[in-house]
Amino acid sequence: MRMLSEQVVAAVLEHKARRRLWQYLVVLALQGFFVGAFLPVVSPPLALSVAVVGTGLGGTLAWLREQRRLLENSYQRVALEAAEAFVLLGLLAVSAVVASWLGVPLLQYQAHLSYALFGYFVGSLAGELGWRRRVFGQLPVREQVRYVQNLAPSLLLPYSWRHVRRLWSRSNQQKPDR
Secondary structure, three states: OOOOOHHHHHHHHHHHHHHHHHHHHHHHHHHHHHHHHOOOOOOHHHHHHHHHHHHHHHHHHHHHHHHHOOOOOHHHHHHHHHHHHHHHHHHHHHHHHHHHHOOOOHHHHHHHHHHHHHHHHHHHHHHHHHHHHHOHHHOOHHHHHHHHHHOOOOOOOOOOHHHHHHHHHHHHHOOOOO
8 A cells, every 4th residue: 555645634634524515515404404393392301311311322333333344354344334234224223113102192202313313413523533533643654644544534425426426336346247
């Protein structure tokens, strides 16, 4: 692996981090709309506690996600990220089943879920920024380079279109002719 200068690593990190920050702000604004729209439906103490739990979960998972970006084995990193996504989806499914079992009206469930998701996104942003502020500068240059390489420039689309096209063409080349 060719070593990049510290200035190049810092410039690429700044570009990716700025793009991710804007996307976090857009996602928070959209989720904030739902939080505001559901304000008349929620119990404020319960909604606040759900948002605090979501913030803690988001921050913790973001911290772990940032640590995963230091892994050399990309397959291991992708497997762990997929496992995180499945666990989160499972948690949502279980919460929906429990809410249904307890007889919580759907509108109230959705309202409190919007607070949990808002907290999750706030925690994810805080965890990502906090990890970079506390840990990134302490890393050896080689690990900083690996981190920047593994940091997706987008929250919404973790892979660039060029990367997806390259994977698609590679999979088409490997298919045997019939």
